[in-house]
Amino acid sequence: MKIREIENKDNAAIKKIIQDSLESLGLAIPGTAYFDPQLNDLHGYYNSLAHANYWVAEIDNEIVGGIGIAPFNEQDKICELQKLYLTPNAQGLGIARLLMETALLFASKYYDKCYLETQHELKAACKLYEKFQFTLLPEPLPGSEHSAMNAWYIKTLK
Numbered sequence: 001m002k003i004r005e006i007e008n009k010d011n012a013a014i015k016k017i018i019q020d021s022l023e024s025l026g027l028a029i030p031g032t033a034y035f036d037p038q039l040n041d042l043h044g045y046y047n048s049l050a051h052a053n054y055w056v057a058e059i060d061n062e063i064v065g066g067i068g069i070a071p072f073n074e075q076d077k078i079c080e081l082q083k084l085y086l087t088p089n090a091q092g093l094g095i096a097r098l099l100m101e102t103a104l105l106f107a108s109k110y111y112d113k114c115y116l117e118t119q120h121e122l123k124a125a126c127k128l129y130e131k132f133q134f135t136l137l138p139e140p141l142p143g144s145e146h147s148a149m150n151a152w153y154i155k156t157l158k
Contacts, residue, residue, distance in 0.1 A: 001057060001058065001059050001093070001095065001098075002057070002058045002059075003055050003056070003057050003058075003098055003099060003102050004055065004056060004058065005053060005054070005055055005056075006042055006043045006046065006053075006054040006055065006056050006066065007043060008041075008043045008044070010042075010043065010056050010063055010066075011040065011041055011042055011043055013056075013062075013063040014042055014054075014056060014063055014066045014083075014085075015039045015040065015042070017063065017064075017065060017066070017085050017086070017087055018033055018034070018039065018066075018083055018085045019034055019039070020087075021085045021086075021087075022034045024088075025119075025121075025122070027119065027148065029148055030147075030148065031146055031147035031148030031149070032146060032148045032149070033082075033083055033146065042054050042066075042068070042083070046068055046070065049070055049071060050071070051069075051071060051079070051109075051110035051111070052068070052069055052070040052071060052079075053068065053069055053103075053106055054066060054067070054068040054069075054082075054083070055067055055068075055099060055102050055103065057086070057090065057095045057098070057099055059090065064086060064087045064089070064090035064095065065084075065085055065086035065087060065090050065095055065096070065099065066083060066084070066085060066099070067081065067082070067083065067084040067099040067100065067102070067103045068081070068082040068083045068084075068103070069081060069082070069103050069106055069107045069114075070082055071111075072115050072141070072143065073115075073141065073143060076112075076113070077110075077111045077112040077113065078111060078112070078113045078114070078115055078141070078154075079107045079110065079111040079113075079114050079115070080114070080115050080116060080117075081100075081103060081104075081107070081114050081115070081116040082116075084096060084099060084100070084103075084125070091124075096125075096128055097128070097131075100128065100132055104132065104155075104157065107157055108157040108158065111157055112156065112157055112158050113154055113155065113156055113157060114134075114154065114155045114157055115141055115152070115153070115154050116129065116134065116152070116153050116154075117140060117144060117146050117149035117151070117152050117153075118149060118151045118152075118153070119148075119149060119150055119151055120150055120151045122151075126151060129153050129155075132155065133155055133156075134153035134154065134155040135153060135154055135155065136151065136152070136153055137152040137153060137154055139152065140152045141154075
């Protein structure tokens, strides 16, 4: 298993993983990452932003998941953890933990806090975020774009 920065050639594979995952959860709806305009070119999107990155996880040269960090509120030094998705066969192998460690290490170099949005129904994801000391918020931070989410977390990085 290998974690590396996204390359242009990975765009289609990671888009499919994200959309397939959301479809399987009944979340292929407006207000989720399913319709994010940057899904067609995640490599270009993350490379166009300062202090942002997206990583993919590979097993036997096949993309099985990914995670991103992007600015959320630069004035307050808050980033957003974005698009953590895995294929079903990659779940339960510790890959999400490794992706989280990679992303949070990067984020800690540039930001004071990390924010994320998810759904309470995604119990495994919520459990993972809580293991990484993310705290549940009562409402989204101002500027949130994913209106279909109902769970918002923040973590102090420094």
